[in-house]
Amino acid sequence: MELFKYMETYDYEQVVVCQDKQSGLKAIIAIHDTTLGPALGGTRMWTYDSEEAAFEDALRLAKGMTYKNAAAGLNLGGGKTVIIGDPRKDKNEEMFRAFGRYIQGLNGRYITAEDVGTTVADMDLIHEETDYVTGISPAFGSSGNPSPVTAYGVYVGMKAAAKEAFGTDSLEGKTVAVQGVGNVAYNLCKHLHEEGASLIVTDINKEAVQRAVDDFGAKAVNTDEIYSVDCDIFAPCALGAVINDDTIPQIKAKVIAGAANNQLKETTHGDQIAEMGIVYAPDYVINAGGVINVADELYGYNRDRAMKRVEGIYDNIQKVIEISKRDGIPTYAAADRMAEERIERMKNSRSQFLMNPHNILTHRNR
Numbered sequence: 157m158e159l160f161k162y163m164e165t166y167d168y169e170q171v172v173v174c175q176d177k178q179s180g181l182k183a184i185i186a187i188h189d190t191t192l193g194p195a196l197g198g199t200r201m202w203t204y205d206s207e208e209a210a211f212e213d214a215l216r217l218a219k220g221m222t223y224k225n226a227a228a229g230l231n232l233g234g235g236k237t238v239i240i241g242d243p244r245k246d247k248n249e250e251m252f253r254a255f256g257r258y259i260q261g262l263n264g265r266y267i268t269a270e271d272v273g274t275t276v277a278d279m280d281l282i283h284e285e286t287d288y289v290t291g292i293s294p295a296f297g298s299s300g301n302p303s304p305v306t307a308y309g310v311y312v313g314m315k316a317a318a319k320e321a322f323g324t325d326s327l328e329g330k331t332v333a334v335q336g337v338g339n340v341a342y343n344l345c346k347h348l349h350e351e352g353a354s355l356i357v358t359d360i361n362k363e364a365v366q367r368a369v370d371d372f373g374a375k376a377v378n379t380d381e382i383y384s385v386d387c388d389i390f391a392p393c394a395l396g397a398v399i400n401d402d403t404i405p406q407i408k409a410k411v412i413a414g415a416a417n418n419q420l421k422e423t424t425h426g427d428q429i430a431e432m433g434i435v436y437a438p439d440y441v442i443n444a445g446g447v448i449n450v451a452d453e454l455y456g457y458n459r460d461r462a463m464k465r466v467e468g469i470y471d472n473i474q475k476v477i478e479i480s481k482r483d484g485i486p487t488y489a490a491a492d493r494m495a496e497e498r499i500e501r502m503k504n505s506r507s508q509f510l511m512n513p514h515n516i517l518t519h520r521n522r
């Protein structure tokens with residue numbers, strides 16, 4: 157990858173590479189755009205096949221956060237971190253504290269939270285070094301683990317997409333195929349099960365699958381079978397790029413609505429599923445519940461206020477569908493248009509992010 161060329165093409169502001177020999181920290185903080193406010197986005201810890209793959213993931217995810225935050229109506233820009241390593245084996249206290257010092261060095265341009273492979277306990281360690289972290293323990297006046305709230309947002313967004321596809325937003329009797337039953341999807345399955353949906357699940361983690369089978373009567377399938385199962389709704393809730401040339405011909409669902417970031421491998425795949433008549437709930441619109449929840453910490457966390465805003469994901473999915481129909485474009489492009497128009501409008505009134513009292517996490521107890 158030619159980093160500067162890539163940054164120039166997609167308008168990235170900054171990439172910070174962090175290395176701490178003692179703890180083994182190898183992190184990439186990507187800040188995409190701070191027009192709307194400080195860049196807020198989670199920290200992913202994952203084993204990457206190459207450094208290039210890690211850079212690509214950080215960059216793609218950071219841009220996704222710019223769009224997610226803009227589309228959700230938040231006064232936040234987009235950024236993301238990836239830490240290279242196995243979250244089950246390579247974590248230590250020094251690593252997250254060293255990472256916290258790097259974040260502190262950015263003086264509020266970047267605020268982190270959880271993503272795949274990181275937990276509330278990790279965020280608490282980061283908080284030892286910086287206030288620019290959200291999703292820490294509720295004892296600090298924080299919002300805690302964002303995953304259940306993300307799951308609730310995906311659930312209400314899925315209902316809005318179902319209304320478009322099936323004429324009703326009831327999910328009772330619908331079959332939902334869920335790819336990955338981790339932190340978000342387990343909670344999503346709970347909502348779906350309570351409403352009377354049938355579940356088909358898969359995960360590379362056998363224990364996660366068994367939990368969904370035991371708790372929700374889900375049917376388990378192999379990881380490569382999830383695309384082709386007979387279902388009404390496909391919910392990608394693992395990693396990105398799962399809507400691609402190989403998987404699209406297998407999909408029988410009428411709706412794609414899930415938590416995973418960057419579900420479309422390329423935008424052409426969004427065009428293809430639109431041509432097939434599949435209602436696609438754009439990933440960063442439907443999975444914004446977590447960031448909406450942690451962002452509320454900037455105002456002194458209020459769960460009722462945050463949840464009310466998360467319920468707005470239903471309306472936001474409907475709005476994207478409306479734009480898609482009005483402008484004759486696929487839903488992914490309609491979401492991009494909605495986000496870009498908001499950023500553009502704000503760019504005309506101010507350019508780069510400047511610190512102000514609402515961007516400082518001073519409302520919590522230490």
Ligand SMILES: NC(=O)c1ccc[n+]([C@@H]2O[C@H](COP(=O)([O-])OP(=O)(O)OC[C@H]3O[C@@H](n4cnc5c(N)ncnc54)[C@H](O)[C@@H]3O)[C@@H](O)[C@H]2O)c1
Nearest residue numbers: 302303306336338339340359360361394415416417443446
């Ligand atoms: N946690 C949040 O609040 C949040 C918010 C927005 C978006 N997301 C996105 O949602 C997705 C899930 O996040 P999470 O926090 O639940 O992560 P998680 O790590 O808890 O869950 C992901 C699950 O996917 C499984 N998995 C990985 N590769 C797989 C494969 N090839 N096939 C099947 N299963 C596979 C993992 O074993 C794991 O159980 C991620 O893409 C994340 O970026 C999460």
Ligand SMILES: CC(C)C[C@H](N)C(=O)O
Nearest residue numbers: 198269270271302446447
């Ligand atoms: C800020 C976090 C809750 C970010 C979350 N992992 C996301 O992708 O939206």
